[in-house]
Amino acid sequence: xRPYRNISDSELESFDALREWDSQKASSxxxxxxxxxxxxxxxxxxxxxxxxxxxVKTITIERVQGDVIKTNFGSYSLQxxxxxxYSCGCKKFCDCYGQLYLIKLPL
Numbered sequence: 001x002r003p004y005r006n007i008s009d010s011e012l013e014s015f016d017a018l019r020e021w022d023s024q025k026a027s028s029x030x031x032x033x034x035x036x037x038x039x040x041x042x043x044x045x046x047x048x049x050x051x052x053x054x055x056v057k058t059i060t061i062e063r064v065q066g067d068v069i070k071t072n073f074g075s076y077s078l079q080x081x082x083x084x085x086y087s088c089g090c091k092k093f094c095d096c097y098g099q100l101y102l103i104k105l106p107l
Contacts, residue, residue, distance in 0.1 A: 006042045007056070007101070015058070017101040021081040025102055026069060033061040036101040037073060040082070058103075069100070076100050 012019055017036040029035070039045070039055045048055060059073040068084065069076040075084045081100040 006040060007038050012101060016104045018104060022102060023079050026078055026081065027064060029061045029064055031061060031063055034058050034103055035061060036103060037098050038101065040097045040099055
């Protein structure tokens with residue numbers, strides 16, 4: 001488990017998302033499940049609204065395959081929730097760097 005600090009607790013609460021990454025819970029995600037994605041350097045882009053969809057968005061799980069979570073917005077490590085970096089080569093703002101937050105399951 002790891003706590004990231006690029007999103008506040010109140011913002012996470014508004015998305016009903018968990019602060020701590022749990023690879024056990026993540027391994028049970030099924031196709032169609034939603035997770036919260038947050039740009040890993042969101043705080044540096046203060047010219048944008050902090051909730052801009054290029055910085056924070058809900059994405060959909062396509063499948064969990066081995067140690068990789070495949071989504072409609074890239075591939076992420078099952079162990080850490082961070083994206084698996086495939087360098088796009090750009091030297092400016094890019095949405096290729098992000099991390100996932102699990103959304104609370106209904107009781």
